[in-house]
Amino acid sequence: MDTTIIITFANQKGGVGKTTLCALFASYLVGKGHSVAVFDTDPQQSIVKKRASDTATYTGAVLPYIVYPFSLTNEQALLSLIGNLRNTRSVDFVLFDSAGSLNDQALLALFANSDYILTPFHYDNLTVPSTAVFVAVMVELRRSLGKAMTTVHYIIPNLEEPGVGTREEIELWKLVNEKFSEHARIAPTVYKRQSLRRFSTISEMDGQMLIVSPAFDHIYNDITGTPNI
DSSP states (O other), X not given: OOSOEEEEEOOSSSSSSXXXXXXXXXXXXXXXXXXXXXXXXXXXXXXXXXXXXXXXXXXXXXXXXXXXXXXXXXXXXXXXXXXXXXXXXXXXXXXXXXXXSSOOTTHHHHHHHOSEEEEEEOSSTTHHHHHHHHHHHHHHHHHHHGGGOOOEEEEEEEEEOTTOXXXXXXXXXXXXXXXXXXXXXXXXXXXXXXXXXXXXXXXXXXXXXXXXXXXXXXHHHHHHTOOOO
């Protein structure tokens, strides 16, 4: 890569799969031959804890990517980190896993300085309105910063069950996608499978990759300039 690419997984709604998709995308990128670092900014430190657990389970295993804890309480510290990452180019991709809120002091700065923001969400009565608020925050941030913000925003329908939904619900979901697509790009759906609950930060996850690859391939192709068919 010519420069380090910064990708943030974010949505103010919790429980939509940000952490799982972040860890899976890190493994996906490693599988593509890239060097990757993950910064866990969620106060729950889910990826940091999972890496500690995986390291104990897979003793002596080579770590596919590095995981760092990082607090978003200091905007200047974040900007310094991003500057160092871009200047040193020590890794190809940096992934940030963010908390399910908009309260962290440096969160808007992270959004503004990310190359890509990936927002998982569900089609339900709680998540759609909450995600709509998040999209509106991104729109307002982009409006206030103008050309200084070049972030590409993706919406990822996540953990959807194929064949579920009445005709009216399916039509409503199409309308949701149409509204979101006015301000963000819509990735292919990630369908719900039990194996997605068993993600790892170390071991191979071929079964999980089959589930997420349509969405990940679409996003990766956009990043690398490969046409999506």
